[in-house]
Amino acid sequence: MRALSATECITPAIERTKRILFAPFRKGRTWKLAATAYVSVMGSFFLPVPLAILALPWVPTPDKMGRGAFTLLFLFFVLFETAFIWLFFYFGARLQFVLFDIVLFKAEFVAPVWRKYKPQAWRWIGLKAAFGTAITLIAGIPLAAWSIHAFSRLAVQPGQPPPPGFVAGFLLTTFIVMGWFSLYLLVTSLLGDFVLPSLALESTSLSDAISRSMALLKAEPAQVFYFSCLKVVLAIAGFIALEIVVFIGEIAIGIPVGIVGFVGWLSLHNLGAAGALMMTAGGVILYLGVIAALFYLIIGLQGCLITFFQCYGMYFLGGRYPLLGSLLEPPPLRQPAPAPLLPDLPPPMPLESGAL
DSSP: OOOOOTTTTHHHHHHHHHHHHHTTOOHHHHHHHHHHHHHHGGGSOOOOGGGGGGGGGGSOOOTTOOHHHHHHHHHHHHHHHHHHHHHHHHHHHHHHHHHHHHHHHOOOOHHHHHHHTHHHHHHHHHHHHHHHHHHIIIIIHHHHHHHHHHHHHTOOOTTSOOOTTHHHHHHHHHHHHHHHHHHHHHHHHHHHHHTHHHHHHHOOOHHHHHHHHHHHHHHOHHHHHHHHHHHHHHHHHHHHHHHHHHHHHHHHHHHHHHHHHHHHHHHHTTSHHHHHHHHHHHHHHHHHHHHHHHHHHHHHHHHHHHHHHHHHHHHHHHTTSHHHHHHHSOOOOOOOOOOOOOOOOOOOOOOOTTOO
16 A cells, blocks of 8 residues: 555545445444444543642632531542542543444444454553643643633623633633644544554554654655644534534424424313323323434434544544555455467378378
């Protein structure tokens, strides 16, 4: 497989996404694969909640509560949140290997692939957890301290107008926080594009997988930068398209539901208590039906978009990682060489009479 530019990867990524999810299209199968991709996003980043303990000395004690009781409550909350977030992070990180296998080998079942990559998954989880903790310590804590300081200066006193620059300061703080978090998400997604394939296909060590990624960055810095920027652009475009499709889907679901509800109201609103009971039951059924339809639609669409980005990263890396490239586009089978043609021989000479 030849090395593709970031732009050239778009078309084959779209085609592979269609083959994986829609060839053939079956409601249960397609949604299951898309939902797997959607849930794998939980493993994209790790939030080191225990670091919140460092902020405990600066957290004010609520009224009518002792400092000791508040400290115990705070620690309990931190431990609970840590267990909760770690569970979802672990589950999502394991599913990133499942999504990789689905895209590369067109796996149909999640459970066998879940077990297949268990050893590699722990290395991957350790890397993401260490990276998330390091980034939080390096950038998150100073950013949080600056945000607290900025908001304290912009505090609005009851009954008083907001201070000058309140809106500008609030927007600046929000922009900086969201910008940092977006950059963090981009870097973690690039780790999934360039580090995870080596772990999955060859079960390499973390140092070897990271060394390969750094070698690629040194060899083609412009292409990697272009790929990263285009990935951000495609994500924004995909999000906008997703919102448009979801809006159209909501209208398509809401119109028939509204008609059914209106017809039901016309039929039942004059029947007294029995009619009210039936309208209530019908309203609950319609509400649950709408929620289920929107859940199916939104999860499925977002899963399709996430699957595309998995394909997109694999096609970019495939031409630069021979093993991955040979699996994405297997080389054509060599045809056996044709048998050599015998030279034309002269016709046999007729026997002379009496020779026998």
